[in-house]
Amino acid sequence: MGRLFTIVNASLIVFLGSSSGSKLKGPELSIKGAQHVIQAGQTLNLTCRGEMVHSWSLPEAPSKESKRLKIIKVACGRNGKQFCSSLTLSRAQANDTGYYSCKYASSSAVRKKTESTVYIFINDTGSPFVELHSDIPKIIHMTDGGEMIIPCRVTAPDVAVTLKKIPLETLIPDGKTIIWDSTKGFIIPKATYRFIGLMSCETTVDGHKYSTKYLTHRQTNTIFDVQLNTPNLIKLLKGDTLAVNCTVAAAWNTRVQMTWSYPGEANHRASITNRIGQRNTDANIFYSILVVDKVRDIDKGQYTCHVKSGPSVKSVNTTVHVYDKTFITLKHRRKSVLEAVAGRKSYRLSMKVKAFPSPEVVWLKDGLPAAEKCARYVVKDYSLIIRDVAEEDAGNYTITLSIRQWNLYKNLTVTLIVNVKPQIYEKAVSSFPDPNLYLLGSKQVLTCTDSLFTFCSNTEGPFILKSGSSRGNRIQSITQHMAMIEGKNKTASILAVAEAKSSGIYSCVASNKVGNVERNISFYVTDVPNGFHINLEKMPIEGENLILSCSVNKFLYKDIAWILPRTVNNQTKAKKHIIKEYSTTLILTIKNVSLEHSGTYACRARNIYSGEEVLQKKDVTIRAQEAPSLLRNLSDQIVNTSNSATLECQAQGIPEPQISWFKNHEEIQQEPGESCKHPFPSSLSSLISCLSTSQSLMYSS
Numbered sequence: 001m002g003r004l005f006t007i008v009n010a011s012l013i014v015f016l017g018s019s020s021g022s023k024l025k026g027p028e029l030s031i032k033g034a035q036h037v038i039q040a041g042q043t044l045n046l047t048c049r050g051e052m053v054h055s056w057s058l059p060e061a062p063s064k065e066s067k068r069l070k071i072i073k074v075a076c077g078r079n080g081k082q083f084c085s086s087l088t089l090s091r092a093q094a095n096d097t098g099y100y101s102c103k104y105a106s107s108s109a110v111r112k113k114t115e116s117t118v119y120i121f122i123n124d125t126g127s128p129f130v131e132l133h134s135d136i137p138k139i140i141h142m143t144d145g146g147e148m149i150i151p152c153r154v155t156a157p158d159v160a161v162t163l164k165k166i167p168l169e170t171l172i173p174d175g176k177t178i179i180w181d182s183t184k185g186f187i188i189p190k191a192t193y194r195f196i197g198l199m200s201c202e203t204t205v206d207g208h209k210y211s212t213k214y215l216t217h218r219q220t221n222t223i224f225d226v227q228l229n230t231p232n233l234i235k236l237l238k239g240d241t242l243a244v245n246c247t248v249a250a251a252w253n254t255r256v257q258m259t260w261s262y263p264g265e266a267n268h269r270a271s272i273t274n275r276i277g278q279r280n281t282d283a284n285i286f287y288s289i290l291v292v293d294k295v296r297d298i299d300k301g302q303y304t305c306h307v308k309s310g311p312s313v314k315s316v317n318t319t320v321h322v323y324d325k326t327f328i329t330l331k332h333r334r335k336s337v338l339e340a341v342a343g344r345k346s347y348r349l350s351m352k353v354k355a356f357p358s359p360e361v362v363w364l365k366d367g368l369p370a371a372e373k374c375a376r377y378v379v380k381d382y383s384l385i386i387r388d389v390a391e392e393d394a395g396n397y398t399i400t401l402s403i404r405q406w407n408l409y410k411n412l413t414v415t416l417i418v419n420v421k422p423q424i425y426e427k428a429v430s431s432f433p434d435p436n437l438y439l440l441g442s443k444q445v446l447t448c449t450d451s452l453f454t455f456c457s458n459t460e461g462p463f464i465l466k467s468g469s470s471r472g473n474r475i476q477s478i479t480q481h482m483a484m485i486e487g488k489n490k491t492a493s494i495l496a497v498a499e500a501k502s503s504g505i506y507s508c509v510a511s512n513k514v515g516n517v518e519r520n521i522s523f524y525v526t527d528v529p530n531g532f533h534i535n536l537e538k539m540p541i542e543g544e545n546l547i548l549s550c551s552v553n554k555f556l557y558k559d560i561a562w563i564l565p566r567t568v569n570n571q572t573k574a575k576k577h578i579i580k581e582y583s584t585t586l587i588l589t590i591k592n593v594s595l596e597h598s599g600t601y602a603c604r605a606r607n608i609y610s611g612e613e614v615l616q617k618k619d620v621t622i623r624a625q626e627a628p629s630l631l632r633n634l635s636d637q638i639v640n641t642s643n644s645a646t647l648e649c650q651a652q653g654i655p656e657p658q659i660s661w662f663k664n665h666e667e668i669q670q671e672p673g674e675s676c677k678h679p680f681p682s683s684l685s686s687l688i689s690c691l692s693t694s695q696s697l698m699y700s701s
């Protein structure tokens with residue numbers, strides 16, 4: 001870096017040249033050529049001759065005050081019409097090495113050449129480098145792809161210097177990516193990451209090794225983030241102080257410039273302070289704080305913090321409102337009665353609020369703080385958010401806004417109605433698949449809870465039922481009453497069927513504005529108790545017919561069949577299907593049964609709803625025929641005239657024997673009006689009760 005020494009002639013005479021208009025010459029130095037070497041310790045003599053006032057530009061080291069440096073004006077040229085000055089630098093030292101130039105004052109007329117320069121090497125074998133950084137490396141900034149110079153200039157043009165990247169790599173100048181220039185150092189026209197690190201320039205003179213170190217440092221323009229410490233809207237009361245803090249996070253090697261634009265800029269309303277914050281592990285932090293004291297109307301508007309680093313720019317803004325006084329206005333957003341549906345994920349209750357400054361917000365539900373009442377209530381800004389809306393969320397919600405400091409209070413209530421999709425409670429309980437069977441002719445009561453009205457259908461096609469209706473089954477009544485279910489008041493609807501005659505499906509439908517649900521109650525009338533029944537009229541005796549009938553409800557069962565013991569062959573069996581209104585009967589007849597037809601007879605049918613096969617069994621035991629025999633002999637009886645006597649005859653046999661009474665070998669015939677009661681056969685006994693005459697009677701079996 002050079003400094004200028006201006007030699008001013010008090011009586012400045014400027015030659016504008018001869019009438020021929022010949023051009024004036026530039027300044028001339030006494031040492032010709034681009035560079036020159038003198039030995040350290042010697043005196044540097046340099047004169048500049050020019051046609052105008054001129055100034056010198058020198059390397060840094062020889063300071064103006066230094067006694068070693070003298071610059072004097074001397075008269076020269078014909079009649080002293082030229083301007084000359086002489087520079088004498090005694091005891092020249094290594095760091096005097098550099099450009100020495102002489103230059104016309106910039107205000108002078110335009111010329112072809114206004115400056116002459118020579119590069120002077122001060123040859124000092126003890127100081128081969130003009131500047132030496134041995135302990136603390138000098139920091140060199142670089143940008144990706146930009147030119148970088150490692151400025152290890154030397155004190156003689158022939159000093160051989162090697163460039164090393166510490167620890168190991170030697171970078172050899174190739175005249176393209178790395179260029180050596182003894183007046184500048186190593187020039188790297190396009191710097192890359194390869195040149196980032198600690199670099200060293202090394203040379204050996206007279207067996208002494210010298211090195212000077214540089215730390216290259218890449219400069220970036222990466223602004224990570226710009227933030228204001230304020231909300232998007234800042235509300236202030238007239239006279240308040242506005243303070244906005246703009247925080248920038250930028251990459252370690254990035255320097256930023258921060259500026260503000262704001263409404264009072266022209267009047268310098270704000271004072272701005274920039275600071276560097278504590279660098280964290282990833283970034284450098286910079287702050288710019290804008291403060292406006294005693295805000296007024298003119299301070300309303302947008303405040304923007306602009307951040308710039310090279311070509312990168314970012315900005316953030318905030319808007320400032322200035323209020324004359326404090327206030328609260330509170331209105332319903334839409335209606336004062338709102339409706340939500342139970343089961344909704346979330347529902348937001350909100351009001352139109354305008355207030356300054358920000359009031360404290362409390363939501364009450366039916367007079368009690370909502371947030372304390374239920375964890376599903378969350379207050380956000382001026383809204384109350386209800387999560388997982390439930391039936392019990394219905395009620396009156398009051399928002400209370402207060403600014404205690406200014407004694408401002410407002411409240412407003414909104415009513416929330418929660419609509420619940422109807423539910424039929426029996427539905428969850430009722431078990432598929434078996435539909436209920438109702439005995440033919442019976443009275444029935446069907447209940448459906450929480451149904452708001454009931455209509456039912458029958459196989460003829462659906463129709464709405466009314467109390468007293470006699471289509472399908474006669475309906476005695478349809479009534480509703482309240483019932484407590486799970487602690488809640490529910491509507492129960494009760495349908496009373498006067499006489500079960502017609503099969504079908506009753507449906508009860510519960511509906512409200514949210515939706516409807518249906519419950520089907522299948523109503524199958526049956527004349528077969530329990531829907532499945534086997535009947536054996538009489539246990540047969542061999543030679544008789546076995547008649548078994550299997551009856552099933554035809555709505556509940558199908559594929560009715562008899563499963564017979566193996567002994568039953570084709571010839572003896574007959575089946576007959578009888579289909580009636582409510583049931584199907586399969587009659588099995590086996591004629592002329594023998595003892596071997598005894599066994600288990602089963603009737604099988606398939607449940608239409610469950611698909612299951614159902615079996616009912618009947619054990620049949622065929623009894624063998626047996627000749628009749630008396631169980632007790634009759635004994636002679638002596639009976640007084642006009643007394644009555646009882647004669648008993650007990651007989652057995654299969655089939656059951658017929659008993660006949662004989663009196664003196666004559667069969668006693670029962671005659672109407674006869675005084676004798678005739679024996680009457682029964683399975684084990686025969687009785688005779690007779691009004692006897694004076695004769696003694698003889699009976700035999």
Ligand SMILES: *[C@@H]1O[C@H](CO)[C@@H](O)[C@H](O)[C@H]1NC(C)=O
Pocket residue numbers: 038042043044045
């Ligand atoms: C500079 O001038 C002084 C005296 O005029 C002289 O002694 C010295 O040798 C000169 N230096 C050089 C390098 O010519």
Ligand SMILES: *[C@@H]1O[C@H](CO)[C@@H](O)[C@H](O)[C@H]1NC(C)=O
Pocket residue numbers: 060061093095096
């Ligand atoms: C130049 O070198 C001398 C002696 O080595 C030293 O005293 C002086 O501070 C240096 N000047 C500069 C600007 O480095």
Ligand SMILES: *[C@@H]1O[C@H](CO)[C@@H](O)[C@H](O)[C@H]1NC(C)=O
Pocket residue numbers: 037123124125156157158
């Ligand atoms: C510098 O000085 C040394 C020793 O005094 C000498 O050998 C060398 O030739 C000089 N270099 C130049 C370029 O004058």
Ligand SMILES: *[C@@H]1O[C@H](CO)[C@@H](O)[C@H](O)[C@H]1NC(C)=O
Pocket residue numbers: 229245246247287289
């Ligand atoms: C500005 O913000 C930073 C970080 O948020 C904080 O450290 C600093 O104290 C703030 N300064 C002022 C005046 O608010």
Ligand SMILES: *[C@@H]1O[C@H](CO)[C@@H](O)[C@H](O)[C@H]1NC(C)=O
Pocket residue numbers: 302304315316317318
């Ligand atoms: C102010 O910032 C917002 C984003 O916060 C942005 O959308 C808007 O364009 C900015 N306004 C100006 C004028 O920069």
Ligand SMILES: *[C@@H]1O[C@H](CO)[C@@H](O)[C@H](O)[C@H]1NC(C)=O
Pocket residue numbers: 366395396415
């Ligand atoms: C809600 O407010 C209305 C009208 O003010 C009132 O009739 C109703 O009883 C209140 N409901 C509750 C649950 O407090």
Ligand SMILES: *[C@@H]1O[C@H](CO)[C@@H](O)[C@H](O)[C@H]1NC(C)=O
Pocket residue numbers: 364398400410411412
């Ligand atoms: C609501 O405000 C009225 C007056 O506007 C007041 O009487 C009432 O107590 C307030 N209610 C609540 C819950 O703050």
Ligand SMILES: *[C@@H]1O[C@H](CO)[C@@H](O)[C@H](O)[C@H]1NC(C)=O
Pocket residue numbers: 482489
């Ligand atoms: C249920 O409803 C009935 C009729 O509307 C009413 O009389 C009764 O008090 C209610 N019970 C409850 C617990 O709400």
Ligand SMILES: *[C@@H]1O[C@H](CO)[C@@H](O)[C@H](O)[C@H]1NC(C)=O
Pocket residue numbers: 505507518519520
């Ligand atoms: C009730 O029965 C009707 C008629 O058979 C049918 O359309 C409907 O889907 C059934 N509903 C339910 C819930 O099973």
Ligand SMILES: *[C@@H]1O[C@H](CO)[C@@H](O)[C@H](O)[C@H]1NC(C)=O
Pocket residue numbers: 568569570571
């Ligand atoms: C019964 O008749 C079927 C054919 O109708 C025949 O295949 C079967 O062998 C007969 N069974 C007996 C025991 O006769």
Ligand SMILES: *[C@@H]1O[C@H](CO)[C@@H](O)[C@H](O)[C@H]1NC(C)=O
Pocket residue numbers: 543592594
């Ligand atoms: C009845 O069956 C028996 C043998 O089991 C046979 O002897 C008799 O002839 C059969 N009677 C009739 C009427 O078929």
Ligand SMILES: *[C@@H]1O[C@H](CO)[C@@H](O)[C@H](O)[C@H]1NC(C)=O
Pocket residue numbers: 630631632633
């Ligand atoms: C009945 O009398 C007859 C002949 O007197 C005799 O053989 C028989 O055993 C008697 N029966 C009974 C049951 O006493």
